[in-house]
Amino acid sequence: MTELIERELEVPCQPEHLWRALTDPRWLESWLADAVDLELRPGGDAHFVVDGQTRDGWVEEVRPPVPGDGPGETGCLTFWWQAQDASPSRVCIELIPAEGGTRIRVVEARPLDVLDLVGLPLPGQGHVGQHRFGPALVAG
Amino acid sequence: MRRRLLSEIASHPATATELANDLPITRQAVSKHLTCLARAGLLARERTGRDVRYRVTPAPLSDAMSWMAQVGAEWDDRLARLAGAVDSLDDRPDPSASASA
Numbered sequence A: 001m002t003e004l005i006e007r008e009l010e011v012p013c014q015p016e017h018l019w020r021a022l023t024d025p026r027w028l029e030s031w032l033a034d035a036v037d038l039e040l041r042p043g044g045d046a047h048f049v050v051d052g053q054t055r056d057g058w059v060e061e062v063r064p065p066v067p068g069d070g071p072g073e074t075g076c077l078t079f080w081w082q083a084q085d086a087s088p089s090r091v092c093i094e095l096i097p098a099e100g101g102t103r104i105r106v107v108e109a110r111p112l113d114v115l116d117l118v119g120l121p122l123p124g125q126g127h128v129g130q131h132r133f134g135p136a137l138v139a140g
Numbered sequence B: 001m002r003r004r005l006l007s008e009i010a011s012h013p014a015t016a017t018e019l020a021n022d023l024p025i026t027r028q029a030v031s032k033h034l035t036c037l038a039r040a041g042l043l044a045r046e047r048t049g050r051d052v053r054y055r056v057t058p059a060p061l062s063d064a065m066s067w068m069a070q071v072g073a074e075w076d077d078r079l080a081r082l083a084g085a086v087d088s089l090d091d092r093p094d095p096s097a098s099a100s101a
Helices: A015-023 A113-118 A135-139 B002-011 B016-022 B027-039 B059-087 B095-100
Strands: A002-011 A035-038 A045-050 A053-063 A075-083 A089-098 A101-111 B043-048 B051-056
Touching: A002 B059, A015 A075, A015 A089, A015 A101, A015 B059, A045 A075, A101 B059, B002 B016, B002 B027, B002 B051, B016 B027, B027 B043, B027 B051
Parallel strands: none
Antiparallel strands: A002 A101, A035 A045, A045 A053, A053 A075, A075 A089, A089 A101, B043 B051
């Protein structure tokens, strides 16, 4: 079982313009968290401050949207974050081309502890920044 | 007594009769407590034949529910802020410039 939250928002703005909102720290700090420090590459470090609380994690996927002749290609930013004394969760933010703009789709999921078997550290064990996670997790 | 009942049931699911046999209270009193605990969501009832067996509600379920409620509310807030930031795009092509000013 995976605990999962899904939200969608349509905005009248092209995906390629919205990409900055997902990748520019100053943009991110205006909506995602109080402080955002993302190393924008798979496996890169991710640090956040949410409601005065630090969350550490790593970046899983960075895929800018690609404008095309048709609807274009969906872009996505996927990262993991974990507050102290909490279990890690995976956030996937997609920018899906839609008529007249973009459908922003967010999924935050907290997989059961079985994922820790492939290397994502349990709270209090090791550091997320050491990247002790396995390919099975990234593939998921 | 309710705490004691809970710990008994946590170690093994039981019927009111079984619990009354192990505890210094009547079956009727046990039933009353069990009804209360079930209503509070701490116990679940399972009917097998004529017996109603009580078991402790798994804690992860309520943990999951509170996680989803909290994380859902967080994203509602975030997306509302993002929508607001996007709205201001027309006037301010680079809102980050004013944020850092």
